Amino acid sequence: MDHEKITSESQRGYLAPEYIMFGKPTAGCDVYSFGIILLELASGKRPIEKSCSVKTYGIRNWVLPLARQGRYDEIADSKLSDKFSESELRRMVLVGLACTHSESEKRPTMLEVVPLLKGESKETLIKLERDELFSSDSMVSSQGTPTPDGGTDSVPKEDQELVGA
Template sequence: MINLSLLSHLHGQHSAECHLDWTRRMNIAIGAAEGIAYLHHYATPHIIHRDIKASNVLLDGDFKAQVADFGFAKFIPDGATHVTTRVKGTLGYLAPEYAMYGKASESCDVYSFGILLLELASGKKPLEKMSSTLKRAITDWALPLACERKFDELADPRLNGKYVEDELKRVVFVGLICAHSQPEKRPIMLDVVEMLKGDKEKFAALESDEMFKSTQVGEESSEFISDEKEPKQEIENV
């Protein structure tokens, strides 16, 4: 029986009484990744969800994750690299190529899952309000800290320092590479699952990626999102 969405536990009305200890967060990350990997690689035809976000990950009484709400899902025909469609989804989770051009692919779900991983690790929302018109993306906050290996600043304060640093590093680095602005740089979900589960070879290659060698945010990063310059396509706001 499904209990509450992940969103309710991360940002709900009683979020100060968060029941998500680190072990549960890791299990949720892996469970959700396995669910999306099934859609992308084992379902016939392959399915893109198009609305991966915290409120669409449901948790049962044992805090096991289940990806839900397939209202925006699309089938990917055999041999197709993407489908072009009207943009549906939630601001903050949308891959750039999808938000701007309506090009939906498995890689768009990977991007959204990367944002979800950062949210799960830090307890922060995908977009942080900086002023009345500007919001900062979670990636732009997290990347410099990850490059400087400041994991204590990346961890959700409600964890009270009770986390496994190697696992937190794994979640943050995988989240950031999944949310890369260039879709060709993002991993596939099968590799995401393996890295989250502790594949040392794949994670070592990830950790040495150029993305994590500089504290400068990349030129293609959004840095700040203006409420006055949101994508013109129809979207569902947070």
């Protein structure tokens, strides 16, 4: 895949920030893309969307503050109509967020992801939830907060290039 030819927002939403910056694919980039797919499946939202207020946001930045607050029911795809296991949705969201960690070296490997999704590694899932990524203390205004229309009030610096901000 030629780095210069990737211009579509729909494709860019799946690309790891380090790939966009340096154009070098790694296993961590694949993990990031898989994490975006998990968040997309859980929420029913696209990786990058424009809300009706014309604000653009990335799915990770919409999900992260809600997950930090334990508001998984608000993350869930509305088409599920409350017919889902909250613990399974929580697990999918946590793994998706871990896979899309802004620091590539902190992302799990795909070998670690599979048991997490199967629910076979509860200790690791608890460690993920206690990670600084999910700490409310690490919530910075640059992370953006969810708005009633599903957008965010700001786009994090790491994703500004993703959404063209």
